[in-house]
Amino acid sequence: MFGRLLSRLTHAAAVCAVVAVAVFALLQSAPGDPFALALEGADVPAAVRAEWRARYGLDQPPAAQFVRWAGALARGDFGYSTSRRQPVAAVVSEAFPRTLVLVGTALVLGFAAGVWIALVQTRHHRRWPDRAFSMVTLAGVALPEFLLALLAMTWLGARWGLFPVAGVGSLGDAAAWPLWLRAVDFLWHLALPASVLSLAVASRVARHQRAALLSVMREDYVRTARAKGLGEWQVIRRHALPNAIGPVIALLGLALPSLVGGAVLIERVFGWPGMGLTLFEALLARDYPLVLAAVLLATVFAVVARTLTEFIADVVAPRRPQAT
Amino acid sequence: MTPLLSVEALRVDVARGAGVRILEDVSFSLSSGEAVGVLGASGSGKTTLALAMLGLLPPTLVARGSVHFEGHEVLSASRGARRAVRGRRCSIVFQEPLTALNPRMRVVDQVAEVALAHGERDGRRARDAAVQMMERVGLANAAAQAARLPHELSGGERQRVLLAMALLLEPALLIADEPTSALDVTVQAQVLQVLRAQQRERGMSLLMVSHDLGVLAVLCSRVLVLHEGRLVEDAPTRQLLETPAHPFTRAIVAAVRRMERPA
Numbered sequence: 044m045f046g047r048l049l050s051r052l053t054h055a056a057a058v059c060a061v062v063a064v065a066v067f068a069l070l071q072s073a074p075g076d077p078f079a080l081a082l083e084g085a086d087v088p089a090a091v092r093a094e095w096r097a098r099y100g101l102d103q104p105p106a107a108q109f110v111r112w113a114g115a116l117a118r119g120d121f122g123y124s125t126s127r128r129q130p131v132a133a134v135v136s137e138a139f140p141r142t143l144v145l146v147g148t149a150l151v152l153g154f155a156a157g158v159w160i161a162l163v164q165t166r167h168h169r170r171w172p173d174r175a176f177s178m179v180t181l182a183g184v185a186l187p188e189f190l191l192a193l194l195a196m197t198w199l200g201a202r203w204g205l206f207p208v209a210g211v212g213s214l215g216d217a218a219a220w221p222l223w224l225r226a227v228d229f230l231w232h233l234a235l236p237a238s239v240l241s242l243a244v245a246s247r248v249a250r251h252q253r254a255a256l257l258s259v260m261r262e263d264y265v266r267t268a269r270a271k272g273l274g275e276w277q278v279i280r281r282h283a284l285p286n287a288i289g290p291v292i293a294l295l296g297l298a299l300p301s302l303v304g305g306a307v308l309i310e311r312v313f314g315w316p317g318m319g320l321t322l323f324e325a326l327l328a329r330d331y332p333l334v335l336a337a338v339l340l341a342t343v344f345a346v347v348a349r350t351l352t353e354f355i356a357d358v359v360a361p362r363r364p365q366a367t
Numbered sequence: 368m369t370p371l372l373s374v375e376a377l378r379v380d381v382a383r384g385a386g387v388r389i390l391e392d393v394s395f396s397l398s399s400g401e402a403v404g405v406l407g408a409s410g411s412g413k414t415t416l417a418l419a420m421l422g423l424l425p426p427t428l429v430a431r432g433s434v435h436f437e438g439h440e441v442l443s444a445s446r447g448a449r450r451a452v453r454g455r456r457c458s459i460v461f462q463e464p465l466t467a468l469n470p471r472m473r474v475v476d477q478v479a480e481v482a483l484a485h486g487e488r489d490g491r492r493a494r495d496a497a498v499q500m501m502e503r504v505g506l507a508n509a510a511a512q513a514a515r516l517p518h519e520l521s522g523g524e525r526q527r528v529l530l531a532m533a534l535l536l537e538p539a540l541l542i543a544d545e546p547t548s549a550l551d552v553t554v555q556a557q558v559l560q561v562l563r564a565q566q567r568e569r570g571m572s573l574l575m576v577s578h579d580l581g582v583l584a585v586l587c588s589r590v591l592v593l594h595e596g597r598l599v600e601d602a603p604t605r606q607l608l609e610t611p612a613h614p615f616t617r618a619i620v621a622a623v624r625r626m627e628r629p630a
């Protein structure tokens with residue numbers, strides 16, 4: 044158990060290191076640098092440009108810059124964001140929890156809804172509830188998330204005015220509201236982006252879970268369960284689901300990185316100032332330290348989440364030795 | 368006296384396989400306390416017959432005709448009515464004792480579930496009854512084995528768990544579909560003994576499906592012979608062994624005789 048955990052952690056660390064080097068190299072090879080926009084005008088003397096670049100170490104060879112950056116990181120210093128004009132750590136510690144809430148909500152809601160849909164579909168296999176949900180989940184898988192986001196925003200947000208279209212909280216005197224009201228306000232803002240992301244997760248989970256359930260329903264022990272006089276719901280919940288949910292949990296772990304990727308689009312569309320939006324803006328501004336930190340954090344998040352889901356899948360549905 | 372189970376003109380077809388018939392015009396009856404064997408080669412429709420008795424046919428098969436059990440029609444019964452019979456008045460033991468058990472559920476819970484499905488509310492009492500029944504069908508060290516998962520038991524032990532499950536609510540009829548064909552000979556003999564004891568003690572009826580005439584001869588007073596979906600013979604076991612009427616039966620009896628007395 045601990046041996047496996049250790050090897051997983053080593054693996055995770057290696058992945059993060061590779062990602063850090065790769066992203067650094069890509070940033071270096073792209074044209075421009077953090078001061079390209081601010082300083083490249085004709086009215087800035089060359090000496091000023093050189094002085095600013097020297098101050099941030101940008102005049103040194105890429106390898107030296109990388110060593111300097113990695114060394115600072117090892118001391119817990121993420122560097123200084125050139126576009127936000129504050130330490131990277133401060134930017135990230137504000138943005139990361141927002142993404143965590145968004146993705147976490149989508150994950151929990153989407154997983155629960157997806158499994159529930161698959162159960163209903165299996166219960167009514169080849170009848171209208173099955174067919175109707177199949178159409179919905181196909182659409183949820185096939186439609187790009189940003190399109191769903193724009194639709195939700197246009198109708199639920201703008202036309203009917205049920206939900207705010209952007210941001211994490213109301214503006215104006217909202218800062219003076221009592222805590223509970225600000226919490227409600229936050230959830231109200233969370234509703235649309237989280238629902239769109241949940242719908243995407245639920246569709247994928249439902250399609251895989253349905254297939255897994257239907258294949259398990261052909262097993263002999265399901266027939267045994269029916270022969271006991273159990274109702275169809277009990278047969279599905281007690282006998283089919285425990286044998287069909289393991290692979291779906293593992294799949295969720297594999298899908299997490301793309302979920303974080305999807306969150307970038309959702310955050311952009313809904314103006315949700317999480318890691319996705321931060322990364323997007325940092326890229327446009329060639330803000331090296333912030334981009335590096337954001338990508339690295341996303342990698343760590345994906346790796347940790349995957350290790351965690353593998354662990355959960357192991358606990359919920361332990362691998363059993365093959366029958367002799 | 369009306370028979371416990373009476374089957375009339377039972378036909379089973381593949382739902383969308385034009386004209387593929389699995390059972391053709393099968394009729395027989397079984398009275399209370401009687402042990403009847405169904406003999407047939409593989410593919411003769413034995414298992415389909417067994418499943419039809421409980422209305423457990425997969426949706427790909429369509430049954431017509433009539434199956435009367437304890438005065439009620441099975442084939443046309445509502446889901447709820449069928450469920451009330453299954454496991455309580457009529458149970459079934461399947462062939463493969465490993466795949467017939469849920470690999471992720473403790474065996475005691477799988478046995479106790481029968482009681483819980485039929486009105487028992489107290490989980491602990493259901494489990495106690497389950498352990499008792501597992502002991503009665505000869506599962507050694509039942510109290511300790513109860514908490515195990517199916518793959519931790521041997522083939523014979525798993526078959527006893529299935530038996531305990533089928534017998535827990537003391538059904539009037541037990542259908543056994545090749546209950547011993549996956550077991551080695553000594554375990555086979557033990558399981559047959561348990562079946563006979565249960566049948567004699569409680570006056571339970573038994574419908575036993577097998578390709579093995581020897582196994583049927585041990586337990587059954589009457590044997591039906593199923594050949595390519597048709598019932599070709601229905602005779603007391605002794606008569607069947609001495610003067611088999613149908614060519615298929617004659618061939619089987621002759622084969623068994625040759626094995627018993629090698630030249």
